[in-house]
Amino acid sequence: MADVIARHSALAGLLEPGRVGTGSGDAGVTISECRDALQLQLIARNGQAGALASEVKRHLRRKQALSPLEGAERDGLFICATGPHEYWAVADPRDAAKSVKALEKIAKGRASIFDQSDGRFLVHLSGPKAVDALAKGTSLDLGGAALPGECGVGTTIEHIPALISRRWLQGAAMYEVSVPRSYAGSFMTWLEEATREYGAIAEGD
Amino acid sequence: MSGQSNRLPSGGLIDRTRVISFTFDGRTYSGHPGDTLASALIASGIHLVGRSFKYHRPRGIYSSGSEEPSALVTLGEGGRTEPNIPATMVEIFDGLVARSQNRWPSLSFDLMAVNSLLKPFFPAGFYYKTFMWPRSFWYRLYEPAIRRAAGLGTVAELPDPDSYExxxxxxxxxxxxxxxxxxxxxxxxxxxxxxxxxxxxxxxxxxxxxxxxxxxxxxxxxxxxxxxxxxxxxxxxxxxxxxxxxxxxxxxxxxxxxxxxxxxxxxxxxxxxxxxxxxxxxxxxxxxxxxIERPLVFEGNDRPGVMLARAARNYLNQYGALPGRNVVVAANNDDAYLTARDFVDAGADVTVIDGRPQEIVTGSALLADGVDVRFEQCIAQARGKMHVSSVRLASVDGTGESEIGLPCDLVCVSGGWNxxxxxxxxxxxxxxxxxxxxxxxxxxxxxxxxxxxxxxxxxxxxxxxxxxxxxxxxxxxxCGAKPSRTVTAPSVDKLPSYGVQALWRALDSVSKSGAAFVDFQNDVTVADLEVAEREGFGHSEHAKRYTTLGMATDQGKLANVNAIGILSELLGTPIAETGTTTYRPLYTPAALGTLAGQRQGHEFRATRHSAMHAWHEKNGAVFTDAGLWLRPYYYPREGEDFAAAVKREVLNVRSAVGMVDVSTLGKIELKGPDAGTFLDRLYINSFSKMKVGRARYGVMLREDGMVFDDGTVTRLAEDHYFVTVTTANASPVMQHMEFCHQVHWPELDVQFCSVSEAWAAMAVAGPKARDTLERIVQGIDLSNEAFPLQSVANAKIGDAFVRVFRISFSGELAYELYTPANCGLGVWEAIMEAGAQDGISAYGTEAMTVMRTEKGHVAGPELDGRTTADDLSLGRMMSERKDYIGRWLAARSGLVGEGRIQLVGIKPVNVGDRFRMGAHLVNAPGAIGPDVSHGHVTTSVYSPACDHFIGLALLKNGRNRIGERIFVASPLHQEIVEVEVTHPVFVDERGERMRG
CATH class of the missing domain: 3.50.50.60 (FAD/NAD(P)-binding domain)
Structure with missing residues (x-):
């Protein structure tokens, strides 16, 4: 028996590097998988919602606590307020240990942490047509002022449950889509169809 | 290729530098980018484009927009065939294939045009009255014949290859x-x-x-x-x-x-x-x-060459296509004078017929001297066969002499605007x-x-x-915007005022001929409206349904207001009192594919795959739907059918070892000091006192006392539990828990969330299960003494974390292993490799069903929302020392005592017999009727262990009827099978195997 058990991303065989759809000119959408990212759910303990909000604010070095759906990042750890007394945290795999430590500090006595990393895959969508592609699956108004600048919101994409986070990277919006892994096949079929019109570049190994 | 004989040398919004070829009824024509099919046909001199719905009258292009009622064509070929598309809305492209429809054998020679001769016999509502006897002939003869004779295009019978979103x-x-x-x-x-x-x-x-x-x-x-x-x-x-x-x-x-x-x-x-x-x-x-411009109603107003005035102007100016050179413009408003002016400018001979008195007309000022304008007249009849050749005029009030035969090749009509x-x-x-x-x-x-x-x-x-x-x-x-820049409207040419004066129909002759069309698409005439009014269906809502007016694919865009005007005249009531129809979506017809969008074929709905799905596929699994999940049903080997494969899988588990993917189970993690109390209140049995590292079967009731779900509850730490629920109830149980926490017990300090996706899960079962796992599971002693039934421990397989549970659904020595989903496939393959020498094989959900039935374990068919815990012989689990959801309503009269259905086993008296799930249990073979059923069969499987069919059933007072012989009746299939009522456990009644 092998000492090392192979890890299989939910997107194995589903997201191959290359171009999808319209083949000339700049791609409208860039797609990449964020492998091995930590995805953690924080739920406040009874009576600790305020303390948790303060601790999240302190960690993010913000003046104001996160408002509903609002998110912010510090040192590779993105935290957003996804529901009453609930937060969703995504940590860059390169900073995983540090992020876990930070989250444990935030949660201590104030929240329970649930690890969803293996249960969901993360896809990054960027490019000038990323919002248009997402609009083919979700009814959220991602292009307007309805959502905070950086945000995370639970929704469905073509009836597939998803959590979409909008983050700003070098002045441009990047959409991080977290989807339960069992839906990987259906989601990628949808995504390929949704981006085909604009031309998409799939990045990967 | 036919030339563009009616294309003007210049003008229009078309790209004359490029030529596009398309076919109509098999003949090739040309046009330019910017053309519609209608404009290109007009430019090519084609006016006959279709046949009418009912009478197969020749029809041309009537409008230039989506309101088009007559020029409906079929586009495309094969699976891309799409009927009933207005030629006015089709942009041409190279290779476009268009066909006329509702004609046989050809558009110009349509034998079904005989219907037009029979028109006097086909008044509105004729089929309500005519084809009443004998009644049985309606479906066999009348309706098929009518459908063949009348209709639009024919839909494609092949799959649509296009995509929609x-x-x-x-x-x-x-x-x-x-x-x-x-x-x-x-x-x-x-x-x-x-x-x-x-x-x-x-x-x-x-x-x-x-x-x-x-x-x-x-x-x-x-x-x-x-x-x-x-x-x-x-x-x-x-x-x-x-x-x-x-x-x-x-x-x-x-x-x-x-x-x-x-x-x-x-x-x-x-x-x-x-x-x-x-x-x-x-x-x-x-x-x-x-x-939308309104037609004028006169005899023959549907002839090819009769066209809405602004449409004609549109073809002239936007497409540079000249629909006619000898033009009659008939109108009741001043807008039509723009049409007259533009056709004069294009070199056509124009006569204007205006129903209004000269003194209120302003549009005539647009026309040069010498243009023939006749006031207070209207067209009484358009003549011609396949194309209008002349019109007969009459005074607008139906009196006085009419002029015979004013020659023309285009009649532009404008009855006002809606x-x-x-x-x-x-x-x-x-x-x-x-x-x-x-x-x-x-x-x-x-x-x-x-x-x-x-x-x-x-x-x-x-x-x-x-x-x-x-x-x-x-x-x-x-919307909160603050305009900072002023926008002003530009100035436009001085144009004539609208000046409409209603003209609902030419009074002269229309009633006599019956060919003055109000609704072109459904062939509804003034005569039809007169019949409707005479028979008491004069209100617009009634007339619509009686005559089918406005019910075609154009929804009466051109017809409705004229019809209301005519009905108003017939009834002698003001229009405001005649009533109007209201409009409903869709404004224009839509392809069904567009409504479906991406959700077609396999993508009709999302599917869910476990982390081991690729292995199942590679190893030939036949899948079954379990909600959105695709689960391995069975794994046939060469030469095996369903029954043989399932039997082999079951026997392999009973004799050696097998593995089944149970990742689809719902999984919920609970944390917090009150987690145990929370579970005590949800389940009929207790968990707050359960030791850390132990698992227990649990049953949950609905508020009404019926069984909601079952599964295992495991205590991982003092304040940390892990719960599994059935695949089907993964979401409902989670919702139920959230409701209970938020509404009933917000004071409890417990946090929970679904982790169903985070864990891959597999059950390893069979007498050699321990042998297999001992080779690869590190960190725990799997012996019976160290790890008895209902134990839980963390371990490793290779470098992968696994949580091992000693629980059994099959009734065999069994373990369930949970590993982070990304490790699922690797762990599964490692176990398969380790179990090879034990003869391990995968088994599917059907083998799992067979084994749980042999063991008398209840599942979805028994937890059907109508059973109590006691019905399912789980009553002894119902704690009397605590309160829990459903406790009190489960004790109400009707849910306890005599007459309840109870879980039993059944087996056929003749071992070769089989029976169906869902069949009724009756006392006598001839018993049929609503009151004779004593229950029903919930599960029926072939048991390899018993070598005959066995079943679980819910039978009235079943536990007192063990040994009794009754009958399983399926009247639908005309089947009666005699069975013996048994204890629900068929295999290893004392549970020695799973404790082994």
Whole structure:
């Protein structure tokens, strides 16, 4: 028996590097998988919602606590307020240990942490047509002022449950889509169809 | 290839540098980019385009928009065949294939035109009266014959190869219609900073301006419109949706729209959907949908060559196509004089027939001296066979001499204009009669809805432009925008006033001939309306249903108002009292594929795969649906059928070891000091006292006392539990828990969430299960003493974390292993490798069902929402020392005591017999009826262990009837099987195997 058990991303065989759809000119959408990212759910303990909000604010070095759906990042750890007394945290795999430590500090006595990393895959969508592609699956108004600048919101994409986070990277919006892994096949079929019109570049190994 | 004999040498918005070839009825024609099929056919001299629905009368091109009732064609070939498409809305492309429809053997020689001769025998409602006897002939003879004789095109019977999609758009202001008012509204709203969506069903912006020869701000109006549209396209806060029909308004300001994304390009567009259905959420609606010209009703008004006046002008100006050279313009308003003027300018001979007295006419001033204009006259009859050749005139009041035979090859008619108010009435608004414009407009609109231009009954171009500006500004302000730049409407040529005077029908002769059409698409005539009125169906809502008026694919866009006017005359009541029909979505027909969007074939709904799905596929699993999940049903080997494969899988587990994927189970983690208390209140049995590292079967009731779900509860730490629930109830149980926490017990300090996706799970079962696992599981002692039934421990397989549970659903020595989902496939393969020497094989859900049935374990068929815990022999688990959801209602009379159905086993008296799930249990073989059933079979399987069929059943007082012989009856299949009632456990009643 092998000492090392192979890890299989939910997107194995589903997201191959290359171009999808319209083949000339700049791609409208860039797609990449964020492998091995930590995805953690924080739920406040009874009576600790305020303390948790303060601790999240302190960690993010913000003046104001996160408002509903609002998110912010510090040192590779993105935290957003996804529901009453609930937060969703995504940590860059390169900073995983540090992020876990930070989250444990935030949660201590104030929240329970649930690890969803293996249960969901993360896809990054960027490019000038990323919002248009997402609009083919979700009814959220991602292009307007309805959502905070950086945000995370639970929704469905073509009836597939998803959590979409909008983050700003070098002045441009990047959409991080977290989807339960069992839906990987259906989601990628949808995504390929949704981006085909604009031309998409799939990045990967 | 046929030439473009009617194409003017210059003019129009077509690209004359390129030539496009297409076919119509197998013959090749040419046109230019910018042409519609209708304009290209007109330019090629083709006027006969279709046959009418009922009488197969020759029909031509009547309009230039989506209201077209006559020129309906079938497009495409094979799976791409699409019938009933208005030629007026089809943009031509190289290779376009179009065919006329509803004719045999050909368009010009249609034998079914005999229906026209039989017209006197086919009045409205004839089939209600005529084909009543014998009754059985309706389905066998009458209806099939009628359907063959009447109809539209034929749908494709092959799968549609095109793709479709849905999309969502949000905006502050939705503007429907990119005509002059809509364009101005868009500019004003956009410059004020509002997010604007501007949708128009046409490819070219400008609405009717695209086909006019008038000036705006000193430029040709079409150029002005194009420039403004180009400006809007540059604005980030504007989304332009050309070729998009906003087909309906739904709750609030939610709109449905269909964009024809690639219809105009042709079939070879693999990267584009054919059409896209938009759901548009707006804060403000500006309806600038314009107006639709009304036909005039006279005998023969459906002849090819009779055309709406503005449509004719449109073909002339937008497409450079001349529909006729000897033109009669018949009208009751001044707008038609623009048509007369433009045709005169194009070199045609024009005669104007105006139903109004000369003193109120202003449009005639547009015409040069010498143009023949006749006042207070109308067309009584259009003559010709396949094309109009002359018209007979009459005085508008039906008196006096009529003129015989005014030769012509084109009749342009204008009976006034109907505001396009469909969208405005979709949410319950009722149109009101507006005497000023002799048509219907909407009454008071909601605060967030405005109508401008033609849609509001404003037929003055300058005024429409002003209305557009005002509406755009006010809509933007209502959305919080602060206009900083002033938008002013441009100035336009002085045009004649509208000056309409209603003219519902030519009184001379129409009743006699019966061929004066009101609804062209459904072949409804004035005579039909007269029949309806005579028979008491004179109200517009009744007449519509009696005659089918307005019920065709054009929804009566051209017909309804004329019909109401005629009914008003017949009834002798004012129009306002005659009633009007209201409009419903869809404004224009939609392809079913567009409504389905991406959800076709396998993508009809999302599917869920476990982490081991690739292995199952590779090893030939046949899958079954379990909700959205695809689960391995069985794994057939060469030469095996379903039964053989399942039997082998079961026997392998019973004799060696097997593994099944149970990742689909719902999994919920609970944390917090009150987690145990929370579970005690949810389940009928207790968990707060359970030791850490132990697992226990649990049952959950609904509030009404019926069993809700079952599964295992494991205590991982003092304040940490892990719960599994059935695949089907994964979401409902989670919702139930959230409800209970939020509503019933918010004081409990417990946090929980679904972790169903985070864990891959597999059950390893069989007498050799321990041997297999001992080879690879590290960190725990799997011996019976160290790890007895209901134990839980963390371990490793290779470097992968696994949580091992000693629990059994099959009744064998069994372990369930949970590992992080990314490790699922690797762990599964490692176990398969380790178990090879034990003869391990995978088994599917059917083998699992067989084994749980042999063991008497209940599952979905028994937990059907109608059973109590006691019915299922789980009553002893119901704690009497604590309160829990469903406890008290489970004890109500009716759910306890005599007469309840109870879980039993059944086996056939004759071992070769089999019985069905769902079949009734009866006392006697002949017992049939609603009151004779004593219960039903919940599960029926072939048991390899027993070598005959066995079943679980819910039988009245079943536990007291063990050993009794009863009958399983399936009247539907005419089956009766004698069975013996048994204890529900067929294999290892004492549970020695799973404790082994």
């Amino acid at each position: 849905h999309a969502h758009a949000h905006c502050d202001v939705l503007i429907v219609g990119a005509g002059p008012a809509g364009l101005m509204a868009a500019q004003a709203a956009a410059r004020a900073g509002a997010r604007v969506v501007l949708a128009d069903e046409r490819a070219v912006a400008g609405g009717h301006l695209a086909g006019e020869s008038i000036e705006i701000d000193g430029r040709q109006c079409a150029d002005w419109a194009q420039d403004l549209y180009a400006e809007l396209s540059e604005l980030e806060n504007v989304r332009l949706l050309p070729r998009t029909s906003v087909f309906g308004r739904y709750d609030g300001l939610t709109f449905g729209a269909i964009e024809r994304v690639s219809d105009h390009i042709g079939a070879d567009t693999p990267n584009l959907p054919r059409q896209r259905r938009w759901t548009i959420q707006a804060k403000q609606l500006i309806c600038a949908a314009g107006a 505001p396009t108010i469909h969208l405005l009435s979709h949410c319950g608004g009722r149109p009101r009669w507006n005497e000023r414009i002799a048509s219907f407009t909407m009454g008071k609109l909601e605060n967030d809805v405005q109508a401008v231009g033609g849609a509001a009954g404003t037929f003055d171009l300058q005024k429409s432009l002003h209305e557009g500006v005002a509406a755009g500004v006010s809509a933007a302000k209502a």
